[in-house]
Amino acid sequence: MLRSDSRLDAVLALFDGRRGELIPLLQRVQEAFGYLPEEAMAAVARHTRVPESAVYGIATFYAQFRFTPVGRKHVMVCRGTACHVRGAPRILQTLEKQLGIKEGETTPDGEYSLETVACIGACGLSPCVMTNRQVQAKLTPRKVAELFSREAEAAE
């Protein structure tokens, strides 16, 4: 991505470039790209005249900002109390094995990304994961293996 990216230009055009706009700006960038690409953070730095390193320092403070792209399927493993006691660690372990990535990573083909969240508010369905907007309920490692089988996907 070069400096002149139309999505980025559209976001930057919404702001005057005042220092105080930094966080809303980063939020809009993340909405547009799904994460904060490095070049976009650099462009935000230029626009607000805040050093790049300071933009990064601020962005890394907030859990809401991501620095790697999310996959087309963004998998959030619930690690709330209810899910935890009903086996969330094993669900996560199985997912990591099935997808070949660690928590916080994205598969090289951009299909899946994996992260853990504190609670998705579906304790009655525990243990559960949420893929994009859809909740998969009462999971077991076996069910996870079926739902997230990359070989099966390839065969489709």
Add this chain to the structure above:
Amino acid sequence: MNVENLSLQIDSRVVEAPAGSNLLQAASAAGVYIPHLCHHPDLKPVGACRLCLVDVEGRGAVLACRTPVEGGMVVRTDHPEVEFARRVTLELLIVNHHGDCLSCVGNQDCQLQEAAARVGVDPERLARLRRSAPSGEIDASNPFFTLDHDKCVLCGICIRTCNEVAGVDALEFAFRAHPMRVSTFGRKPIVESRCESCGECVVRCPVGSLAPKRFERPAREVRTICPYCGTGCAVHLGLRGGRIVSVRGDRNSPVNRGRLCVKGRYGYDFIHHPDRLTTPLIKRNGQFEEATWDEALDLVARRLAAHRGDRFAAMSSARCTNEENYVIQKFARTVMGTNNVDHCARLCHAPTVAGLAQTLGSGAMTNTIGEFPDAACILAIGTNTTAAHPVIGFRLKEAVGRGAVLIVANPKEIDLARHAAVRLQHRPGSDVALLMGMMRVIVDEELLDSEFIAERCVDFEAFRRSLDGFDLPRVERLTGVPAQAVSDAARTYATRKPAAILFAMGITQHSHGTDNVLAISNLALLTGNVGRPSSGINPLRGQNNVQGACDMGALPNVYPGYQKVNDPAVYTKFQAAWGTELNDRPGLALTEMFHAMSAGQIRALYAVGENPVLSEADSTHVLAGLARLEFFVCQDIFLTETARLADVVLPAATFAEKDGTFTNTERRVQRVRQALEPVGQAKPDAWIVSQIAQRMGAAGFESSDPRRIMAEIAAVTPSYGGISYDRLEPDGLHWPCPTLDHPGTPILHTQRFNTADGKARFMPLQYKPPAELPDSEYPLLLTTDRSLYHWHTSTMTLRVDGLKQLNDRELLKIHPGDASRQGIRDGETVNVLSRRGKVQVEARLTEACPPGVVSLTFHFPDAPTNVLTHAALDPSSKIPETKVCAVRIEKGSGKA
């Protein structure tokens, strides 16, 4: 300015401290130790480490570094409560600090050790608190230093240094909260960040977290001057067993206040590089053979004796000392009987010397480096200051931090523009139009200083009429800068006083370079910004001693002190002083010498510390000229591209191996001191030249002792009349310094200008386009620039491994739009062709270059940029137009 002293009590002692200082400073001045990690005298106090807690009566525990002194305060540094809190804080720092003290660079120079020793720590409590394991994270990507995160105490000094001192902003805290760490943008290795490797953070790290890769404590130190740019930073070379083992900036120097750039701090390996010339070489049957000094000197003396007069030319060196330049020009004039002596100032600031001599009477910086931070406005035009004069760059960024408004005018987006309030990206070569446009606005809006103009200037009306041609629509057409931006810049510059103008090669290296300089001079005069502190016209000189080489008369038209060779009174004086007949015809300029060689008019050349094969525009004509010489002697520290073509090569000593003086860009004459014995049989240049002169039977070359040569310089050079080695301690003197009791002149033209009538001269100007502009055959404009990591033709810097690692090859900077039109990808090898030649380089796509403009340095011998450049000369100063020529790019085929 008198600051009031306040009286307060620290640990029952009554101490005095200036108002505005803080308790930590007050205590430390009184010899009371308060533990601290995050405080540094160069930085604003932040109170991050929480160790400097003290008790103030009636207030309780406060941070000493963040508490201003007040009269009557009662302070206790040993109150039980603060001691308890401090101990816990310190213990928590220690348990997160991993590393073996004995193998640490910081050993015995560590604020954490110091604090632990004074506060006392309990090993049992430490063992209980200790974090399980070190992370093992060490960033060793930079060739000169490492960042060990396990030793980091998160004091933030490196971050604040990078921001407040260097203005680079490479570092910041990231991942705040428990995993907090010092990080670059994107957590990349330091070498991939915007870090400029100046090492200022390494110097200030209170522990051994940021540490130089090579370090030995020196046995002794020698204070001298950095050999790179014209800033003239004072350095202490640390020595051990005949080697340089450490380098540090001199904090007491008013020039650099301890600051150094990457070259000045780490660029010294060239001195003991195996490629150094260690013995004279004589070419026999096309091969160099080692020779003794007697053989070589006798041969040179015999051969030169056959070429006396204007068939001889000497190239002196802006790398050499004043004393050496003096001896070289004296040799050319007295022994060889010619004024054919010049040096590389011809290629950098000849238009400045020619232009400002006409308007102000003196072609040097009017003000000093230390004044910049107090300017209200700074116009930096045609100077990539952070790359070419990094320590002056620090000052400019400091000025911005103190409220100065910075205007950056540069065809490319340079790093300094990040700090600018007004940015002007004008087309290369359109400086006159831009500056005249600004002046038109200033005159039209009556922002000029009429009083200054009436009292101190002449020829204003003629100049004013010449502004008629510079209405803003035309200026916009010529420069590509929106009229609004031109007006903004004009108003900003004219209304914020004092305003200083800084400029460099972007102004001078044009076929109308002198006009550009005159335009700058007009602008400063128009607003009364000359002769006052923090204002002025400030040409940043390139080489360490290019100012001095000019001052010493290593120029074809003037003797030392800019005294004209064709002025009968002057040459009569020099005939008497030097006891010999002198030639009153001005000699040839460096750029004219090569034509004269090609034409057979110059038959013998003595080149000292110059590498014209790489540094001259249109190098093909340089090679053609050198090839026709009957005798060519070259004197250098390495066998340069030029030296290889010589008949005799004489090995010279480096700056660290001799005594003398350099005159920096602000006219400050400073002492250079010998730290090492010359390698092999290398000799100081003054000795070599004097030996040749003596062997040619000349008088006046009996001593090559720099102190005695300086006495002779002072006797014949009015502006150096009061300079002697004893008076140069500790920080040198600014010329003009005419008499022994004169304090030197930091600011020029305060009362009168150095012209015949004492008035400054306005110059009417017209816009002239560059000599060669892009056309359908050569559609791109090539301009030249510099890398922070290299110096000139890189004879020295490519012999410093770390600098080579930081920048190992030439890159053609090209706008992505221009590149994509030809399907050129980033990193692809391309051929760059001009009407004069071709080089093969790697393409680097960057929006720092505007569309239509490409850029190269000339640092790399395997991609000699000056094969391409155009030797169109400025008529009055004879500088070649190395900033503009037309080229086309072809996709590379792998091999050239």
